[in-house]
Amino acid sequence: MEVGFLGLGIMGKAMATNLLRHGYRVTVWNRTLAKCQELVALGATVGETPAAVVAKCRYTIAMLSDPGAALSVVFDKDGVLEQIGDGKGYIDMSTVDAATSSKIDEAVKQKGGAFVEAPVSGSKKPAEDGQLVILAAGDKTLYDEMVPAFDVLGKKSFFLGEIGNGAKMKLVVNMIMGSMMNSLSEGLSLADKSGLSPQTLLDVLDLGAIANPMFKLKGPAMLQGSYNPAFPLKHQQKDMRLALALGDENAVSMPVSAAANEAFKKARSLGLGDLDFSAVYEVVKDASGSGQA
Ligand SMILES: NC(=O)C1=CN([C@@H]2O[C@H](COP(=O)(O)OP(=O)(O)OC[C@H]3O[C@@H](n4cnc5c(N)ncnc54)[C@H](OP(=O)(O)O)[C@@H]3O)[C@@H](O)[C@H]2O)C=CC1
Ligand SMILES: O=CCCC(=O)O
Incomplete structure (x- = not known):
């Protein structure tokens, strides 16, 4: 063929x-x-x-x-x-x-x-x-x-x-993925700032009900600050934007996704758009402050 x-x-x-x-x-x-x-x-x-x-x-x-x-x-x-x-x-x-x-x-x-x-x-x-x-x-x-x-x-x-159902399904899936990536970033940051080992957090997550391939694959690289692009952050932000527009059209309130989109936008504004989408961790880390209270 x-x-x-x-x-x-x-x-x-x-x-x-x-x-x-x-x-x-x-x-x-x-x-x-x-x-x-x-x-x-x-x-x-x-x-x-x-x-x-x-x-x-x-x-x-x-x-x-x-x-x-x-x-x-x-x-x-x-x-x-x-x-x-x-x-x-x-x-x-x-x-x-x-x-x-x-x-x-x-x-x-x-x-x-x-x-x-x-x-x-x-x-x-x-x-x-x-x-x-x-x-x-x-x-x-x-x-x-x-x-x-x-x-x-x-x-x-x-x-x-x-036609359109494939596009919509993909946007819903990636909206969830983008929010999960932000949530993982916040969790790693909170573990770190509160004196826990972020690596141990990954180990704990991997054994429980929210274990998933994305956390397992991306988590260790994020802790190394390594963001070799598999899925460029600029595309993840495009998908969040398009998913939020789909939410607007259907009057679906999506505050979690809207917040995640802001973090991806911020990352793009800092020049991280061509890195892997997990580089949003850099923005979340910064926003959570640099020292313990
Ligand atoms: N990477 C991933 O993990 C996944 C990505 N996707 C989706 O797949 C698509 C491709 O992603 P990915 O391969 O990562 O993206 P890349 O950024 O690596 O590649 C984008 C491609 O689009 C071409 N392109 C960009 N603008 C134009 C234009 N104006 N006219 C013609 N060609 C253009 C680029 O050409 P050039 O080389 O000249 O720049 C390149 O071939 C995106 O929609 C993305 O959201 C879906 C699932 C997973
Ligand atoms: O659109 C990109 C999706 C990336 C993935 O499914 O791991």
Whole structure:
């Protein structure tokens, strides 16, 4: 099977590599074209523009940073819309809001193509290992055709119905994750400032009812001040912002998430946006004061 792949950031590179490893023929494009070379070394071919990729491939997957990027790649000159049409499918796996997905869906359908949104849960390592959780919605026929590729990329795919449901599910999940990361940061900080060992706190957490892979993976690195980006903080803040907007639309009060968003915003303002989202710990530590009372 031949697929196109647009966007070779942390996630896109890992996902396209995985498809190549499983025998897919992959044509890649990235805004910074030089980043395609690593994939070419693994057997990919390069399309000079999103339109060129879509012209060549029956199915094209995108994994882009945010709504602005997702819209630009579709609607701008040399974009997806110029070549999408009958018999072609476009699958956007970026984390965006439902309105962005709907705009893309309508435009692709108007040209005779089919569209599936399919954001993912899971980060760099699950992407490398084909262990993502895929939250798809939209054209069911295209979804069914993509299941073999989704089975390579992920450990489980959900088909959630009408377009927008995948985007919304992803935002709810990441809203919870962002709040949990803030809560962990406050807990580590409180343990430290009150004379406890933060490492012992992690050990205790890992044995109890709130043990989870995120605390286990990120906690020790946070204590080392090590924030090598798997999930960039700027993207987590984008997801909190989009989730809060979804809360606004539905009149859902979310004070915990709103507070977490403020911490991520503060971290971005301090230049931490390209670090891992766990770097929010630096902001929480600072806010909690530097000495014991
Ligand atoms: N990292 C993670 O753990 C996870 C991320 N996600 C989501 O997946 C998406 C990608 O994340 P990730 O790979 O980490 O992000 P990166 O920041 O590593 O990569 C972003 C990609 O988007 C491209 N891009 C940005 N702006 C534009 C634009 N205006 N036009 C065209 N291309 C653009 C970048 O191109 P260039 O190289 O030229 O900058 C790059 O290919 C995001 O929506 C994120 O929220 C979902 C699950 C996990
Ligand atoms: O959107 C990013 C999610 C990261 C994760 O699920 O670990």
